[in-house]
Amino acid sequence: MKVELAPGKTEYLLTSLEQLPLSDFQPLYHQRWGVEMGLDFYKNGLQLENFSAKTVLGVQQDFQAHLLAANLSALLVADANQELAQEQADKHHQHCYKVNRAVALGLVQDNLASLLLGKQPVEELYDRIKQKIKRRKQAIRPNRSYPRKRKLNYKFHLNKRPVL
Known part of the structure; x- marks a missing residue:
């Protein structure tokens, strides 16, 4: 399914809910943010594990x-x-x-x-x-958004070089 996030931004989602009409998914998609932030708080902020x-x-x-x-x-x-x-x-x-x-x-x-x-x-x-x-x-x-800075993934870490 296709969800419009902001002007010019589209996200595609997969779901197994076939009974719900497509028009109901966009509000539901935005409501999930609080749940995701709560899980992020427990996992990363609290470091529960x-x-x-x-x-x-x-x-x-x-x-x-x-x-x-x-x-x-x-x-x-x-x-x-x-x-x-x-x-x-x-x-x-x-x-x-x-x-x-x-x-x-x-x-x-x-x-x-x-x-x-x-x-x-x-x-x-x-x-x-x-x-x-x-x-x-x-x-x-509200509606604050910044582009992500992409980090380069090196094949080998710079601090782990051979001695020779």
């Missing part, structure tokens, strides 16, 4: 710690974005803003032990992390 342990129990603990950090980060991002939206409604900006998820994850990972050990009140630490996250916002620029 990068374990520091070698035992079964250690890998399970690593996995659960990653998911706990991701869930806390998502909660903080949602709260911070909601507060940013309220602040933006009062002011007139050129762009809308959202918080940086990678920064949020890093701050949660840095403060996870403090949150779990309870040396400080959880609400106070939560609010402090949220304020740090809100300061690291980024502009939302």
Whole structure:
């Protein structure tokens, strides 16, 4: 099937869904982006499959710690974005803003032990992390697209040369 992405850009997709009319695929195609970005966050941002342990129990603990950090980060991002939206409604900006998820994850990972050990009140630490996250916002620029820079693939890596 043929999907028009932007003026002059066409993408061809394969599907086994024969009952759905072709006109319904373009909106569905654009809705998949959030799902793909979520999977990208777990795989690359969180590095969910990068374990520091070698035992079964250690890998399970690593996995659960990653998911706990991701869930806390998502909660903080949602709260911070909601507060940013309220602040933006009062002011007139050129762009809308959202918080940086990678920064949020890093701050949660840095403060996870403090949150779990309870040396400080959880609400106070939560609010402090949220304020740090809100300061690291980024502009939302719709329909932004840049051409990819192609990297050359060499047959042999430059650092792996024979001694002679």
